[in-house]
Amino acid sequence: MKNIQIAIDGPAGAGKSTVAKIAAEKLQYTYIDTGAMxxxxxxxxxxxxxxxxxxxxIADLLKDSTIELVPAxxxxxxxxxxxxxxxxxxxPNISANVSKVAAHAAMRxxxxxxxxxxxARGGVVMDGRDIGTxxxxxxxxKVFMSATVEERARRRFEDNNKRGIESSIEQLQQEIALRDKMDSEREASPLVQAEDAxxxxxxxxxxxxxxxxxxxxASERM
Ligand code: C5P
Structure with missing residues (x-):
């Protein structure tokens, strides 16, 4: 069996990171949550x-920063x-501003x-918006994961509850819809399903x- 690269893209709250993490663990691959970066x-x-x-x-700021994802x-x-x-x-203040920051091509x-x-280190599961493209x-x-915006807002709400973050489903639905719109309509690597996903x-x-x-x-491609 060979090590492969698995790209998982999709809109906010589709369950990408939860599912990507489980898949990476089962395959003993590196998991990379690009949204976290x-x-x-x-x-x-x-x-x-x-x-x-x-x-x-924003590009200069990234050049001056180190961002690491470490297993724990x-x-x-x-x-x-x-x-x-x-x-x-x-x-929530990060969720509300991240799409603005993520729109800049030089930083991307x-x-x-x-x-x-x-x-570069062998088998990898990476999730985000532009991984496959x-x-x-x-x-x-390449997998493009989605779900209705209502269901995605409900999942985020439960997730927030677990983390002790106060939110309302209506407000989350609006926030998610706005983020999807900004991510899909930007010029630099917009959120779009890859042709072969x-x-x-x-x-x-x-x-x-x-x-x-x-x-x-994945097993069909190894
Ligand atoms: O995956 P998550 O919802 O944490 O991503 C936060 C934001 O980061 C997205 O809404 C998007 O603006 C940006 N992002 C991106 N490209 C990626 C991953 C995330 O532009 N590959």
Missing amino acids: YRALTLKALRTSTDLDSEQA ENGQRVLLDGEDVSEEIRF AIMVDLQHDMA AVLPQAEL IFLDTTTLSIDEAADAILKL
Whole structure:
């Protein structure tokens, strides 16, 4: 069996990261949550009052930062300049601003280089918005995961509850719809299904069912 690259893309709250994590664990592959990297940069931009609309300032900020994803017993941790920001990057103010930061092409070019370095070490499951189209266009398996916006908002709500973050389903639905719109309509590597990606609707699937579907597709390509 050969090691393969698995690219999982889709809109916010489709269950990509939960399912990608399970698949990576079962296959003993590296899991890379690219959304966490854009979130960490957004946190730094907010902390340093960097102009979120400035292409140059956002690219320079990334050049001055280190963003690492490190495996840990309690799941993957996200380190920003050595500080564990895994919890903070999930806060609503980050979700509300990340799509603005993620729209800048110059910064994305640097981010994609980082992601290539991380993926260079054998089998990998990477999730995001542009993995199948821009980051790993040669991936052996590309999956585009989605679900209705109502179901995605409901899942985010439950997730937030577990993390102790207060939110309302209506507000989450609006936030998710706006983020999808910004991610889909931007010029630089927009959220779009790659031509050779397999569409997986998870609206009525459990986490395990979605993970099994991906593992089956992966086994056919190894
Ligand atoms: O996956 P998650 O919802 O944490 O991603 C947060 C945001 O990061 C997305 O809404 C999008 O703006 C950006 N992102 C991106 N490209 C990726 C992954 C995430 O632009 N590959």
